[in-house]
Amino acid sequence: xxxxxxxxxxxxxxxxxxxxxxxxxxxxxxxxxxxxxxxxxxxxxxxxxxxxxxxxxxxxxxxxxxxxxxxxxxxxxxxxxxxxxxxxxxxxxxxxxxxxxxxxxxxxxxxxxxxxx
Amino acid sequence: xxxxxxxxxxxxxxxxxxxxxxxxxxxxxxxxxxxxxxxxxxxxxxxxxxxxxxxxxxxxxxxxxxxxxxxxxxxxxxxxxxxxxxxxxxxxxxxxxxxxxxxxxxxxxxxxxxxxxxxxxxxxxxxxxxxxxxxxxxxxxxxxxxxxxxxxxxxxxxxxxxxxxxxxxxxxxxxxxxxxxxxxxxxxxxxxxxxxxxxxxxxxxxxxxxxxxxxxxxxxxxxxxxxxxxxxxxxxxxxxxxxxxxxxxxxxxxxxxxxxxxxxxxxxxxxxxxxxxxxxxxxxxxxxxxxxxxxxxxxxxxxxxxxxxxxxxxxxxxxxxxxxxxxxxxxxxxxxxxxxxxxxxx
Numbered sequence: 410x411x412x413x414x415x416x417x418x419x420x421x422x423x424x425x426x427x428x429x430x431x432x433x434x435x436x437x438x439x440x441x442x443x444x445x446x447x448x449x450x451x452x453x454x455x456x457x458x459x460x461x462x463x464x465x466x467x468x469x470x471x472x473x474x475x476x477x478x479x480x481x482x483x484x485x486x487x488x489x490x491x492x493x494x495x496x497x498x499x500x501x502x503x504x505x506x507x508x509x510x511x512x513x514x515x516x517x518x519x520x521x522x523x524x525x526x
Numbered sequence: 527x528x529x530x531x532x533x534x535x536x537x538x539x540x541x542x543x544x545x546x547x548x549x550x551x552x553x554x555x556x557x558x559x560x561x562x563x564x565x566x567x568x569x570x571x572x573x574x575x576x577x578x579x580x581x582x583x584x585x586x587x588x589x590x591x592x593x594x595x596x597x598x599x600x601x602x603x604x605x606x607x608x609x610x611x612x613x614x615x616x617x618x619x620x621x622x623x624x625x626x627x628x629x630x631x632x633x634x635x636x637x638x639x640x641x642x643x644x645x646x647x648x649x650x651x652x653x654x655x656x657x658x659x660x661x662x663x664x665x666x667x668x669x670x671x672x673x674x675x676x677x678x679x680x681x682x683x684x685x686x687x688x689x690x691x692x693x694x695x696x697x698x699x700x701x702x703x704x705x706x707x708x709x710x711x712x713x714x715x716x717x718x719x720x721x722x723x724x725x726x727x728x729x730x731x732x733x734x735x736x737x738x739x740x741x742x743x744x745x746x747x748x749x750x751x752x753x754x755x756x757x758x759x760x761x762x763x764x765x766x767x768x769x770x771x772x773x774x775x776x777x778x779x780x781x782x783x784x785x786x787x788x789x790x791x792x793x794x795x796x797x798x799x800x801x802x803x804x805x806x807x808x809x810x811x812x813x814x815x816x817x818x819x820x821x822x823x824x825x826x827x828x829x830x831x832x833x834x835x836x837x838x839x840x841x842x843x844x845x846x847x848x849x850x851x852x853x854x855x856x857x858x859x860x861x862x863x864x865x866x867x868x869x870x871x872x
Contacts (some may be wrong), residue, residue, distance in 0.1 A: 452557050486763065495661040498786065503763040509754075510766055518558040 444508065446487050448480065449520040458482055460523070465490070468519065476517040487521060489514070550730070550746040553577040557585060560592040561712050563736025570730040570746040580728045587722055588735075591715035594623050595707055597647065610696050611647065611704050617690070617697040625689050627707065627714050628696060630822060634710065635684050638830035638842065643802050645687060647704025648678035653800055660789040660796075667791045675805040682802070709799075713780055713825020716740040720776070720821065737786075739779040740821040750774065752871065758785045758812035758854055768854060771817070771869040778821035782828040783813035801833040808833040812858070817850040817869060827851075836861055 448456040450470045458464060463483050470476045478492040478499060486504040489512055499514035505523055512521040550570040555577070557565045567584055571577040597607045605620045631644040652670050660667030686699040698705075707714075712735045720733060720742045729743025732751060741751055751774075754767030771779065784797035784807065801808040816828040827849065831839040836853055843849050843863050850866040 449556050452555065496787075496789075501760055503757075503760055503766060505763070505766065507766065513564050515558070515562075515564060520556045520564070522554075 444523065444525050446480075446482055447520075447522045447524050449522065451518040460485065460487070470517055470519060476519075478514055478517060478519055480521060487523065488512070489521070492517070555581045557588070559585070560588045561595075561715070561735055563712070565736065566732075566734040568732040568734070569728075580731075583726065583728065584719065584723065584731075584733070587719045588715070591623065591711075591718065594621060595627065595711040595715065597704070597706055607705050607707065610698065613698060615698055615701040617688075617693075617695040619693070619695050622694060623718070625691055625694055625696065627711065628687060628689055628705075629691070630714065631707065631710055631826070632684060632687070632689075634823070634826045634830075637846070638826065639834075639838075640684075640802060641830035641833045642709050642826045643682060643684055644705055644707050644710065645682045645684040645703055646679075646800070646802060647706035648681045648702060649675055649802075649805055650706045650708070650800060651704060652678055653796075653798070657787075657789045657796070657798065660791065664790065667789055669791050669796060672805065679805055709829035710822060710826040712736055712738045713740075713778070714822035716778070716825075717821040737781050737783075738821055738825055741773055741775060741777050744775045753779055755779070755781055755813075755815050755852070756783075758783050759858060760785050768813075768860070769815075769852065770871050772871040773817075773869065776819055777817065778819060778824045779815060779817050780821065780824040780828045781813050781815040782832045784808075784832075785812065799829060799832050803833075810835060810855075812854040812856055814839075814854070815852045817852075817866065818846075818848055823849070 444460040446458040479490040488504040489499040494516040681702040688697040731742040750772045757768040788797035816824040851863040853861040
């Protein structure tokens with residue numbers, strides 16, 4: 410086999426390898442950038458926030474919007490700061506940051522979920 | 527030859543990064559309509575439409591079991607547990623789903639040395655009422671006194687539940703006895719629904735009824751299911767999961783804990799798992815997780831083991847095959863039964 414052809418093949422392989430790695434890296438980076446905080450009320454997705462933007466929102470639900478949960482997204486963590494539910498389990502819940510983690514408020518039928526979909 | 531090698535490399539690279547994910551995607555649905563808790567359905571499907579359609583079927587089954595095992599509400603045309611509790615000693619004709627659950631619960635009463643007692647409704651309803659009142663009126667929250675609980679406890683003899691399997695009837699031989707299946711119904715229903723799902727070809731799913739996790743078939747992307755057990759120390763955000771497990775086809779994992787459902791009197795939390803011997807909330811553990819195939823068994827055992835010492839629990843586990851347990855003590859220390867650790871992944 411002539412040496413120059415082998416060299417070309419090696420270059421081709423090298424190019425393909427680096428291209429694939431670059432594409433994979435972009436894919437991975439995008440995945441991280443795409444992390445979102447979803448708010449699901451009574452089985453329906455109602456709100457979706459970018460995990461990287463710090464914010465504080467009052468989420469109202471129920472009849473006449475009588476239910477309130479205050480959601481805070483701050484420094485890459487999400488938590489419920491306060492709520493007018495009777496058990497306050499959602500307020501006592503740890504701050505969440507990892508994909509798939511949830512905070513549930515049973516009385517208000519509310520789920521806060523970290524997702525990368 | 528070189529061309530073939532190059533082509534092979536290209537193919538390997540392409541498939542290496544995107545090939546094995548197949549076409550299926552993970553979907554999640556939450557529902558608050560069943561068993562007074564949150565139900566999570568996770569499934570791998572080709573399209574959201576397929577997933578939604580299967581969820582509708584699963585929710586129809588959930589609704590059916592929820593109505594049958596409901597002790598608080600009557601439904602038109604359904605002879606459920608609430609109806610039996612109101613029967614004043616008359617025999618009630620019921621669906622086989624009820625007689626089967628009650629039979630199984632009686633069997634598990636023996637297995638757990640009486641720690642799982644579905645005849646404890648009279649005692650549990652007192653705690654239920656005090657908790658509901660205490661949550662709504664925190665400043666007036668109080669603890670039921672022992673006298674009141676002991677009086678109710680006179681009507682908790684499980685042998686007074688008379689089941690006639692031929693006629694499909696249930697009769698309570700003590701008119702003040704009340705059924706409460708909170709320690710087993712969710713797991714039992716999850717197990718029955720999982721069987722229906724498999725029969726209908728709905729697999730590659732996880733059904734999670736308020737912490738009763740049942741796996742229905744392998745994931746379609748070939749990966750094993752990963753299930754986290756929540757850290758009972760609910761403030762610890764560094765460690766949301768106290769353990770992460772890799773689980774196979776049809777396994778079930780149920781955790782009973784003192785950290786989710788409780789009310790506060792003064793500065794003491796009173797949780798919902800009542801020890802049949804003391805009639806007060808069980809104090810031994812932060813949580814108990816049971817891993818085995820039958821979700822009904824896992825549910826019943828996690829409730830029962832929560833109410834007994836580690837040593838007594840271990841004895842019961844030794845007599846049942848393929849049941850694995852993790853106990854979490856108040857100080858966060860974890861104790862494992864033999865074989866549990868092989869499921870742990872990091």
